Amino acid sequence: xxxxxxxxxxxxxxxxxxxxxxxxxxxxxxxxxxxxxxxxxxxxxxxxxxxxxxxxxxxxxxxxxxxxxxxxxxxxxxxxxxxxxxxxxxxxxxxxxxxxxxxxxxxxxxxxxxxxxxxxxxxxxxxxxxxxxxxxxxxxxxxxxxxxxxxxxxxxxxxxxxxxxxxxxxxxxxxxxxxxxxxxxxxxxxxxxxxxxxxxxxxxxxx
Numbered sequence: 648x649x650x651x652x653x654x655x656x657x658x659x660x661x662x663x664x665x666x667x668x669x670x671x672x673x674x675x676x677x678x679x680x681x682x683x684x685x686x687x688x689x690x691x692x693x694x695x696x697x698x699x700x701x702x703x704x705x706x707x708x709x710x711x712x713x714x715x716x717x718x719x720x721x722x723x724x725x726x727x728x729x730x731x732x733x734x735x736x737x738x739x740x741x742x743x744x745x746x747x748x749x750x751x752x753x754x755x756x757x758x759x760x761x762x763x764x765x766x767x768x769x770x771x772x773x774x775x776x777x778x779x780x781x782x783x784x785x786x787x788x789x790x791x792x793x794x795x796x797x798x799x800x801x802x803x804x805x806x807x808x809x810x811x812x813x814x815x816x817x818x819x820x821x822x823x824x825x826x827x828x829x830x831x832x833x834x835x836x837x838x839x840x841x842x843x844x845x846x847x848x849x850x851x852x853x854x
Contacts, residue, residue: 667753669762673740677766679738681834770837
């Protein structure tokens with residue numbers, strides 16, 4: 648395997664299940680809340696993309712470069728945690744198949760189960776309310792039509808209406824395809840977060 652992951656394949660002890668979890672969902676859909684609710688029952692480490700990205704932005708790295716570096720650093724951290732035999736939850740927006748491919752590659756390399764967990768909220772007004780109420784990190788939106796502070800509205804939308812952009816996030820999520828090495832759970836996170844957590848653990852045969 649490549650040098651980025653140390654050329655060393657670590658296999659979990661026989662009979663012990665190990666998990667690599669990729670969170671997914673539109674901004675405001677509850678990914679971070681769900682990741683933290685899953686952390687304790689899974690004994691997992693959460694790698695928060697926005698914390699890494701916001702730290703880079705605070706050091707005057709440009710927004711686009713910070714986004715790219717945050718993903719690279721996140722994968723490196725995930726690989727390090729997995730080599731230590733720790734379950735990992737990657738808390739990031741999952742909009743590109745490259746993200747799925749990298750997660751699947753790490754899971755296969757270290758002998759972990761790969762789970763894709765999508766938090767879904769169809770109510771645009773609820774998403775906007777959540778985004779406006781939260782205390783944002785520098786890399787995060789503060790509303791459906793409010794991009795991060797380092798990004799202009801025109802840059803964020805690319806000329807697209809923000810509600811249409813969010814609708815596209817919701818209706819066309821980037822999920823693993825049939826035949827790919829992944830287990831998919833889609834949870835309605837408009838309601839009780841604890842209920843969503845219990846549903847996910849049940850689907851993982853851990854409830």
